């Protein structure tokens with residue numbers, strides 16, 4: 001999956017502890033940019049001087065602002081000369097809204113650059129070649145899996161040309177997303193709900209289907225996360241049946257209503273609309289994602305409900321699953337996931353659990369689909 005840069009030495013093996021520590025710190029710094037750098041990646045950078053002491057740190061804080069390397073070089077000043085730069089992503093090679101980082105590192109007298117992941121963006125890649133040409137020792141691959149995971153949204157969007165999708169749900173231990181009477185507030189604890197606001201703040205957009213829109217009248221804005229950028233709130237509403245008083249239409253955050261191409265929207269003034277063709281009466285998942293990508297959306301938090309989540313899974317459009325499991329049982333009521341086109345046990349979508357943590361009384365499980373290889377397909 002990951003593309004390695006042929007001009008850089010592979011640094012993943014036998015990395016000295018100091019290199020690993022510095023790169024891990026760079027990954028931590030990169031995460032501070034989640035939610036504010038889109039459509040750019042999150043990037044962290046640590047600079048050590050010639051003796052190996054950390055003299056500079058930085059991260060890409062917001063789209064259009066200086067890149068991580070530039071921030072780190074500024075804090076390092078002359079101490080960068082003869083030192084090492086640890087960067088979570090291959091330093092860029094192009095002049096966009098800011099100058100090329102490969103050039104900035106060379107001009108600062110950096111002797112060695114270690115980066116975790118190669119840049120898959122054709123416009124920006126080639127940084128390693130430039131560094132080499134400037135006589136800088138260059139290596140790639142150190143903590144690449146951790147750095148990839150931290151940048152999953154951006155890497156997925158560049159590689160696939162569509163936003164990265166996290167499906168988030170809340171369920172009881174027996175997998176119910178609502179009770180038999182349809183009531184679903186609140187399955188999980190206040191702590192879990194606060195955690196969901198953090199997930200929203202890290203996403204470019206939050207999405208719900210028409211069923212959830214009508215049943216819950218959700219607000220979907222971020223509350224209680226200091227300095228958070230509000231995500232775009234999106235609802236699929238095929239026939240534009242939404243009431244003008246719906247909470248999602250307030251001005252707490254931007255909102256996009258996705259409707260069928262022939263929907264009558266005359267009652268919706270001042271609401272941003274995305275009109276898409278219908279397939280069997282439904283908005284196509286791929287059309288939707290393509291439209292969102294064109295609009296600059298690089299990460300989507302899909303908040304349900306079960307029908308829409310099933311359509312996304314059937315379309316191969318779920319990159320990460322985050323489930324909040326409450327220690328409660330319902331025994332009846334809708335399942336967290338409706339039909340996803342899976343007919344038998346061999347068709348089960350297998351996941352790798354990447355994290356399991358307690359959130360208050362609940363359990364938060366994060367998982368990613370197991371990559372499909374010829375071997376896994378056979379069984």
Ligand SMILES: NC(=O)c1ccc[n+]([C@@H]2O[C@H](COP(=O)([O-])OP(=O)(O)OC[C@H]3O[C@@H](n4cnc5c(N)ncnc54)[C@H](OP(=O)(O)O)[C@@H]3O)[C@@H](O)[C@H]2O)c1
Pocket residue numbers: 168169170171176177178182183184187208209210211212213215216236237238239282283284285303304305306307308309311338
């Ligand atoms: N526990 C949880 O995590 C959680 C999260 C969210 C919701 N819920 C609960 O789930 C229930 C609602 O879920 P739901 O399954 O009925 O509805 P849903 O998944 O929220 O929305 C499905 C609706 O979205 C619209 N839609 C448009 N294009 C679609 C497509 N390609 N695929 C699927 N849907 C498409 C259709 O409505 P239109 O034709 O009207 O556009 C469709 O009926 C509520 O009770 C809510 O409380 C639970």
